[in-house]
Amino acid sequence: MNTLQAPQSVEWTEAGAARTARWRSESGTPAPRRVVVADDRTKADDAYKLACEGTALLWRGDFHNARQLLTALARRIDRRPRKRPPADPAQAFHLHRAAQSQRARVLGMLLVSLDPGYGLALRRAPDVREACLQAYGPDTQDTQDTQDAHPAPPLIVSLRELLGVIGAYEWRRNGVRIPALGGDRVHPYYGVFSPVRGEYVDLVARAPLPSVPGPAFDIGTGTGVLASVLARRGVSRVVATDQDPRALACARENTERLGVADRVEILEADLFPAGRAALVVCNPPWVPAKPTSPVEYAVYDPGSRMLRGFLNGLAAHLEPGGEGWLILSDIAEHLGLRSRAELTAAFDAAGLTVLDRLDIRPRHPRARDADDPLHAARAAEVTSLWRLGAAEAAGTTGAERAERAEEEPRT
Incomplete structure (x- = not known):
């Protein structure tokens, strides 16, 4: 999802003259109000003090030195004394998110200038x-600059x-190897969630x-990865939807690369396309919290909007005897953000019943990182594929079926 705001500008003084440039931030961060010029002579401690005070630094030195300065700023942030995390997991999560937001704000204060056409005029850039x-x-x-005698202003972005x-x-050039596709690769676009956590694809x-x-x-x-897996499994027609223009373009390219474009139709839609299906698959964002950047929309779902929208519309889009597959991690439960009872109550409210549940443990390194503030939740996390059907066809409630699936999970 593109979160760009209305066009903004950045103003600063350099070599005794007032300068103006365009501002771009994919996270929607407002243009900095105070900007100073920095270069290879700028001390890391001075840069850190300015950034913490809300003054941005426009870099005019060597590109590799700029990267080293960014690393030095990160070290200064990370070595600040950490408070013992609160016992309440939800409170610990929100404090962690606040700390990450503050970290991103400070690191985002180191800026570079791009010429029209995105040229980066720094040494060794x-x-x-x-x-x-x-x-x-x-x-x-x-x-516009090619048709106008006046040079266009540069574009300012955070390093x-x-x-x-x-x-x-x-990532887009090299792709991500997907074992479930026989080792073929999916090529994610910028701002589109990359399927590097492959356990949900395996399910x-x-x-x-x-x-x-x-x-x-x-x-x-x-990226179209799940639609491609279904097509490779023999599903003759898959309709894949998304709202993000980047995701739509990404999915189209990947289905072409994987040779399944003749069986996968990519449509722009808010959740469901028209009609009914024998199988409806959804891997919504797993955490009910506010995202702060485009790629986080694949992880954070404010108010569980997408989850509830999928559940509430599922029964009406299923063929008789059809199934809905909800792929969802229980990380939100371990963080105290959503209980299992709330999830199964949402199944019941949507007229759904649980037919079965397949579970898998995460394989990503953060699940084993004891220094991660959210380690306890990540270590206990399980990703599940909930097989859901229309309740009237099954004769039992979602809570009853979920309880049965809880007793006999399939891994």
Whole structure:
């Protein structure tokens, strides 16, 4: 999801002259009000003090030195004394999020200037034009500048964001190997959640397909990885939906690369397409909290909007005897943000029943990182594929079926 605000500008004084440039922030951070010029002579302690006070530093020195300064700022943030986390997991989570937000704010104060067309005119700087073009799209000021005698103003971005753009460019170029696709790769776009946590893909790859005929829906397709897995499993028609233009373009490219575009239709939609399906799959954001950047929309779901929207609309979009597959981690339960009882009550309220549940443990390194403030929750986390059906067809409530599935989880 693109969270850009209305166009903003950055103003500062350099070499005795007032300067103005365009401002860009993918997270929607407002343009800094105070900006000073910094270079290779700037001390890390001085930069840290200015950044903490809300003064941004526009870098004019060597690119590699800028990266070293960013690392030095991060070290100063991370070595601040940590308070013992509160016993309440929800409170600990919110304090952790607040600390991460403050960290991002301070690190975001180191800025660089991009020429029209995304040129980075710093010593030893890489060519970032293609990476920025893929992330941001064409620079309209660059196009205008070719038709106008007046040079377009530069574009100011945080170095931290630019490094994220460069990293996303590498991910997109190299791709992510997906064992469930026979080792073929999915190529994520900037701002589209990358399927590096493959356990949820593995669940979709091995869950038994419904016996009733009909198409499948993939709600919130992202990179298109789950739609591609279903097509590779023999589902003759998959309709994959998303709202984010980046995700839609990403899914189209990936289904073409994987040779399943003739079986996967990509549609822009808020949750469901028209009609009914034998199988409806959704991997909504797992944590009911507010996202702060585009890629976090795949992890944080304010008020469980997408989760509840999927559940409440599922029964009306299922063919008789069809199934809905909800892929959801229980991390929110361990963080005290949503209980299992709330989830099963949502099943009942939506007229759904639990047919079965498949579980898998996470394999990512953070689950084993004892220094992580959320280690207890991550270590206990289980990702589940809930097989849901219409309650009137099954004759039992979601809570009753969920209790049965709780007693006999399948891993």
